Amino acid sequence: MSDHVYKKIEITGSSTESSDQAVRNAIAKASTTIKNMDWFEVVESRGEIKSGKVAFWQVTIKLGFRLQD
Amino acid sequence: MSDHVYKKIEITGSSTESSDQAVRNAIAKASTTIKNMDWFEVVESRGEIKSGKVAFWQVTIKLGFRLQD
Amino acid sequence: MSDHVYKKIEITGSSTESSDQAVRNAIAKASTTIKNMDWFEVVESRGEIKSGKVAFWQVTIKLGFRLQD
Amino acid sequence: MSDHVYKKIEITGSSTESSDQAVRNAIAKASTTIKNMDWFEVVESRGEIKSGKVAFWQVTIKLGFRLQD
Amino acid sequence: MSDHVYKKIEITGSSTESSDQAVRNAIAKASTTIKNMDWFEVVESRGEIKSGKVAFWQVTIKLGFRLQD
Amino acid sequence: MSDHVYKKIEITGSSTESSDQAVRNAIAKASTTIKNMDWFEVVESRGEIKSGKVAFWQVTIKLGFRLQD
Amino acid sequence: MSDHVYKKIEITGSSTESSDQAVRNAIAKASTTIKNMDWFEVVESRGEIKSGKVAFWQVTIKLGFRLQD
Amino acid sequence: MSDHVYKKIEITGSSTESSDQAVRNAIAKASTTIKNMDWFEVVESRGEIKSGKVAFWQVTIKLGFRLQD
Amino acid sequence: MSDHVYKKIEITGSSTESSDQAVRNAIAKASTTIKNMDWFEVVESRGEIKSGKVAFWQVTIKLGFRLQD
Amino acid sequence: MSDHVYKKIEITGSSTESSDQAVRNAIAKASTTIKNMDWFEVVESRGEIKSGKVAFWQVTIKLGFRLQD
Amino acid sequence: MSDHVYKKIEITGSSTESSDQAVRNAIAKASTTIKNMDWFEVVESRGEIKSGKVAFWQVTIKLGFRLQD
Amino acid sequence: MSDHVYKKIEITGSSTESSDQAVRNAIAKASTTIKNMDWFEVVESRGEIKSGKVAFWQVTIKLGFRLQD
Numbered sequence: 047m048s049d050h051v052y053k054k055i056e057i058t059g060s061s062t063e064s065s066d067q068a069v070r071n072a073i074a075k076a077s078t079t080i081k082n083m084d085w086f087e088v089v090e091s092r093g094e095i096k097s098g099k100v101a102f103w104q105v106t107i108k109l110g111f112r113l114q115d
Numbered sequence: 116m117s118d119h120v121y122k123k124i125e126i127t128g129s130s131t132e133s134s135d136q137a138v139r140n141a142i143a144k145a146s147t148t149i150k151n152m153d154w155f156e157v158v159e160s161r162g163e164i165k166s167g168k169v170a171f172w173q174v175t176i177k178l179g180f181r182l183q184d
Numbered sequence: 185m186s187d188h189v190y191k192k193i194e195i196t197g198s199s200t201e202s203s204d205q206a207v208r209n210a211i212a213k214a215s216t217t218i219k220n221m222d223w224f225e226v227v228e229s230r231g232e233i234k235s236g237k238v239a240f241w242q243v244t245i246k247l248g249f250r251l252q253d
Numbered sequence: 254m255s256d257h258v259y260k261k262i263e264i265t266g267s268s269t270e271s272s273d274q275a276v277r278n279a280i281a282k283a284s285t286t287i288k289n290m291d292w293f294e295v296v297e298s299r300g301e302i303k304s305g306k307v308a309f310w311q312v313t314i315k316l317g318f319r320l321q322d
Numbered sequence: 323m324s325d326h327v328y329k330k331i332e333i334t335g336s337s338t339e340s341s342d343q344a345v346r347n348a349i350a351k352a353s354t355t356i357k358n359m360d361w362f363e364v365v366e367s368r369g370e371i372k373s374g375k376v377a378f379w380q381v382t383i384k385l386g387f388r389l390q391d
Numbered sequence: 392m393s394d395h396v397y398k399k400i401e402i403t404g405s406s407t408e409s410s411d412q413a414v415r416n417a418i419a420k421a422s423t424t425i426k427n428m429d430w431f432e433v434v435e436s437r438g439e440i441k442s443g444k445v446a447f448w449q450v451t452i453k454l455g456f457r458l459q460d
Numbered sequence: 461m462s463d464h465v466y467k468k469i470e471i472t473g474s475s476t477e478s479s480d481q482a483v484r485n486a487i488a489k490a491s492t493t494i495k496n497m498d499w500f501e502v503v504e505s506r507g508e509i510k511s512g513k514v515a516f517w518q519v520t521i522k523l524g525f526r527l528q529d
Numbered sequence: 530m531s532d533h534v535y536k537k538i539e540i541t542g543s544s545t546e547s548s549d550q551a552v553r554n555a556i557a558k559a560s561t562t563i564k565n566m567d568w569f570e571v572v573e574s575r576g577e578i579k580s581g582k583v584a585f586w587q588v589t590i591k592l593g594f595r596l597q598d
Numbered sequence: 599m600s601d602h603v604y605k606k607i608e609i610t611g612s613s614t615e616s617s618d619q620a621v622r623n624a625i626a627k628a629s630t631t632i633k634n635m636d637w638f639e640v641v642e643s644r645g646e647i648k649s650g651k652v653a654f655w656q657v658t659i660k661l662g663f664r665l666q667d
Numbered sequence: 668m669s670d671h672v673y674k675k676i677e678i679t680g681s682s683t684e685s686s687d688q689a690v691r692n693a694i695a696k697a698s699t700t701i702k703n704m705d706w707f708e709v710v711e712s713r714g715e716i717k718s719g720k721v722a723f724w725q726v727t728i729k730l731g732f733r734l735q736d
Numbered sequence: 737m738s739d740h741v742y743k744k745i746e747i748t749g750s751s752t753e754s755s756d757q758a759v760r761n762a763i764a765k766a767s768t769t770i771k772n773m774d775w776f777e778v779v780e781s782r783g784e785i786k787s788g789k790v791a792f793w794q795v796t797i798k799l800g801f802r803l804q805d
Numbered sequence: 806m807s808d809h810v811y812k813k814i815e816i817t818g819s820s821t822e823s824s825d826q827a828v829r830n831a832i833a834k835a836s837t838t839i840k841n842m843d844w845f846e847v848v849e850s851r852g853e854i855k856s857g858k859v860a861f862w863q864v865t866i867k868l869g870f871r872l873q874d
Binding site: 168169 | 341342345346349350352353359360361362363364385
């Protein structure tokens with residue numbers, strides 16, 4: 047990290063598969079509009095239950111990216 | 116909540132009337148530019164005092180909305 | 185603070201000089217695109233070390249600004 | 254509070270009306286099966302948004318009640 | 323806020339009516355002895371239950387006021 | 392979520408396999424006695440180490456379920 | 461801790477004697493109805509004052525116990 | 530607790546004997562100037578070490594007392 | 599720290615210059631009425647922005663001082 | 668856990684594969700120098716992003732091990 | 737405290753007797769290898785239960801000691 | 806950050822000059838025995854007061870360094 051300025055946004059990804067995949071889905075979605083993403087921090091892990099089973103893993107992350115100079 | 120990705124933003128509403136109304140004002144303002152708002156979470160409740168009385172209730176919420184697929 | 189609605193965003197400034205300067209750099213950068221900035225709150229102070237010395241001070245702030253009426 | 258032992262449970266009430274009413278609804282429901290309720294502590298305030306308006310206030314409380322001697 | 327110094331004290335107001343009114347009661351009481359009160363921050367919301375109903379809303383706030391120059 | 396009242400309980404699942412599986416085991420066990428489970432929130436992730444390897448993943452979740460009307 | 465599932469409940473014990481005794485009283489009371497209690501975690505320590513002296517120590521603990529297989 | 534207003538102050542007691550005694554010492558000292566003390570909440574427990582032994586237990590409490598009507 | 603009892607108060611200093619100076623201003627002001635101040639703990643760092651620049655650094659500290667024996 | 672004394676250290680493992688694997692890598696590395704490791708607690712989950720994808724999962728754990736008698 | 741640099745380590749002591757004694761045991765053990773210990777801070781209090789009784793008090797502390805100049 | 810494993814330790818630096826200098830002093834001291842230091846995170850800022858002035862700034866940081874492969 048150099049003299050740049052970074053912005054952090056908070057997004058929630060979901061996945062029927064796993065908590066890690068929920069993170070990957072959130073980042074994949076964000077990458078369609080944000081450039082220069084550098085890191086993420088997990089801030090909340092939860093999920094939806096249906097018929098006594100995990101239906102969706104829902105993980106909220108802070109996503110850090112560098113602002114254009 | 117399904118396979119979608121959500122974004123959370125943080126906004127502060129104010130009201131001369133009540134803390135609940137400060138939340139409603141924040142959401143009303145956000146609804147003029149954001150679609151698909153799904154939920155909010157209260158993160159801070161405070162206010163301004165004038166002449167020994169509450170002048171403004173100020174409530175900060177996180178606002179969750181679904182990103183376009 | 186009056187009946188307005190405010191938004192808070194999270195940005196990280198860096199500086200080779202001091203932690204206060206990292207805050208000033210973050211605000212200077214944000215001021216190129218955001219109007220009506222009113223206040224900031226420090227949420228994280230950290231830094232990068234190189235050759236046993238602080239190479240960069242990195243301070244994350246929440247930045248509050250009034251939304252246009 | 255005397256030499257008694259107390260239990261705390263966590264319940265979430267909802268209301269279309271107000272955040273206070275969500276608390277009252279939670280307590281009213283709990284009172285149908287729990288005796289000797291003594292106090293509550295608010296632990297989370299959130300809500301559901303529909304069509305750009307608060308559809309439900311959802312408040313989670315810890316509910317303290319005395320165990321039978 | 324200018325070059326002044328402020329003090330924050332913690333007080334708990336109670337009300338049979340609502341959580342907002344508990345805040346107003348705390349401030350009204352404080353205003354009888356403190357001048358230059360500027361803002362408050364809610365730090366705890368709880369209450370007393372009697373006969374399965376909320377008997378008192380009890381809200382603790384930090385109260386900020388400017389010290390005399 | 393509608394006008395219903397929900398209860399949250401805290402349970403810890405364990406698994407030799409993965410942290411996600413510890414969550415699934417906790418929910419599977421709870422589903423044998425609780426109906427109408429709606430969501431979970433991860434509150435603690437830890438584990439037991441044996442012979443320098445993870446022997447058990449232990450994940451504590453809050454489990455939310457709707458109380459019967 | 462093996463492949464079992466555990467539940468955590470929150471109880472508050474009180475004692476005129478000491479904070480440790482408040483914990484012991486809470487556990488003694490719980491042991492009359494709960495089997496397989498394994499551990500506790502202190503989450504809050506407070507007390508009641510009468511005539512300028514501690515009248516009751518009140519300690520809230522989370523109590524973990526294994527669910528029947 | 531009725532319609533009264535309460536103030537909370539933060540004090541640190543110390544004792545060579547035990548952590549509970551540090552709390553008692555803090556309350557005993559406060560009782561020389563404050564009336565109507567109702568409850569305390571432990572907010573920090575620490576201590577000083579001398580020659581590899583606990584020299585002083587230092588416990589910080591919030592002390593709640595009713596303001597005169 | 600010996601057998602004494604200490605009180606902690608919360609004050610906010612402000613400065614146009616730096617965050618450290620805001621702390622010094624708060625302590626300088628407090629020293630006009632409080633004796634035996636021993637230590638401070640920073641609890642919040644924030645500031646006011648004007649014309650896209652930091653107008654005031656505002657730092658809230660807890661101030662610990664020994665009560666007269 | 669018996670009358671022993673334990674030490675907790677904080678280490679961060681990384682993995683290109685998954686968050687669980689980052690934990691396993693941290694423990695594998697620690698096991699080359701530390702004996703009697705008993706448990707771990709996850710304290711932070713984050714990661715590095717490259718080209719819009721998770722490049723490294725980085726998980727920080729507290730690692731508890733028994734000190735030699 | 738002067739111009740020195742201090743290190744804080746985290747250790748968990750256990751005792752069959754009391755929570756204070758668990759702290760003393762942790763410090764006694766640490767004193768066999770660490771010099772210049774100055775203070776401790778309690779960070780977690782928990783315990784093991786056997787046959788419905790506290791079998792071990794387990795208290796985790798941060799231990800601060802001065803590094804050799 | 807690559808596939809490496811990192812350790813974080815907690816140290817407190819002090820300085821008569823400024824809070825930033827307290828951080829630099831802590832790192833300078835650590836660099837005499839630790840190699841490969843990569844980053845720091847501020848976890849506590851406090852200080853000692855003498856004669857109504859800041860005598861020492863005391864800042865506690867977590868210091869992250871890469872373990873030898």
